[in-house]
Amino acid sequence: MTNLPIIVLKPQFHNNSNQILIQFKYNNTLIKLTRTLPNATWSKTFKSWYIKISEILNLKIEHFLIDRKTVNH
DSSP states (O other), rough: OOOOOOEEEEEEETTEEEEEEOSSSOOHHHHHHHHHHTTTTEETTEEEEEEEEEHHHHHHHHHHHHHHHHHHO
């Protein structure tokens, strides 16, 4: 299996909203995975993917609820 590049998550105010930049060296596998995130968008300005912080929180809550449901059943 090939090693994936380091991923850096960085807070950034962009497009009038708090965002998280998702930065990594070009890698097709990571690009495909990033595109599966809800509302992940490419920024030409920062040459990075980004997603609203609120979307990250929603994903985290959803993941928590799924894990909790799995453990309780």
